[in-house]
Amino acid sequence: MATTRTETTPVSCPTAAGGGTVASTVPVGAVHAEGSPLDWGASLVEGKVVLDETVAPNAPWSAVVRTGHVLTIVDVGGNQSADCLLYNADDPEERYSVPDTLAWQGNAYVRTGTVLRSSEGRPLMTVVANEVDRQDTIGGACGKESNTLRYGHHVMFQHGCRENFLAEALRRGLGVRDIVSNLNWFMNVPVEADGALGIVDGMSAPGRRVAVRAETDALVMVSNCPQMNNPCNDFNPTPLRMIVVEPAPVADDSRSAHAARTAKEGA
Ligand SMILES: [Zn+2]
Numbered sequence: 001m002a003t004t005r006t007e008t009t010p011v012s013c014p015t016a017a018g019g020g021t022v023a024s025t026v027p028v029g030a031v032h033a034e035g036s037p038l039d040w041g042a043s044l045v046e047g048k049v050v051l052d053e054t055v056a057p058n059a060p061w062s063a064v065v066r067t068g069h070v071l072t073i074v075d076v077g078g079n080q081s082a083d084c085l086l087y088n089a090d091d092p093e094e095r096y097s098v099p100d101t102l103a104w105q106g107n108a109y110v111r112t113g114t115v116l117r118s119s120e121g122r123p124l125m126t127v128v129a130n131e132v133d134r135q136d137t138i139g140g141a142c143g144k145e146s147n148t149l150r151y152g153h154h155v156m157f158q159h160g161c162r163e164n165f166l167a168e169a170l171r172r173g174l175g176v177r178d179i180v181s182n183l184n185w186f187m188n189v190p191v192e193a194d195g196a197l198g199i200v201d202g203m204s205a206p207g208r209r210v211a212v213r214a215e216t217d218a219l220v221m222v223s224n225c226p227q228m229n230n231p232c233n234d235f236n237p238t239p240l241r242m243i244v245v246e247p248a249p250v251a252d253d254s255r256s257a258h259a260a261r262t263a264k265e266g267a
Helices: 098-105 144-151 161-171 249-266
Strands: 009-012 021-024 047-055 060-065 070-075 082-088 115-117 123-130 183-185 208-214 218-224 240-247
Touching: 047 060, 060 070, 060 161, 060 240, 070 123, 082 123, 082 161, 098 115, 123 218, 144 161, 161 218, 218 240
Parallel strands: none
Antiparallel strands: 009 021, 047 240, 060 218, 070 208, 070 240, 082 183, 082 218, 115 123, 123 208
């Protein structure tokens, strides 16, 4: 459903003398293929909905997900990178750590079962369901400085995920020192046989979802990636839907089964 969108958008600029216009390559509002219905999806885990919000294209978002609650992120329009940072809500000095997460599991990709660990090595959240083959946590976040370096000075006024993170961090009493390496839900960053990384066409699709369970009260910050200079968003930024549920008691079966299995293996 994604369309390639490279034309510039005229934006009214009230500060310009005579009320002129400036050209911006950043899309304004939702952009979708004409006539295509959006699949707003539903929670991947059954339970009582405690939060249900949409994130506009290009915008930041954050919420505290309580211990045991499950956040489902819906890639509403398909191939939309949701850059994500996690913090211990009670002590944000403890935050998501890429090396702890990857070294602990011995694999470069984030998939169902991946425990998202903190800078202290403790579990912050666990991926409990995932509808794309693999999720990325190596590719990093875009920003106006890196965009300018990679794509040229004509993109220096486009905001990136780093600017989204900083804006949202400010609302939470955090700042530039708290922005660390991140997760990229729905972004395709293959690790090639020779170890090279690529940021290539996405493998997600409209309505695909990922669900993460909070293992402690977790502050989740997301940037709905505004990148328009590489294919990570299909050149078509689309909305995200964020649904938090308090799982029904039956959802704890997987935990009980895991506990039983662990006890058996330990015996
Ligand atoms: Zn980005």
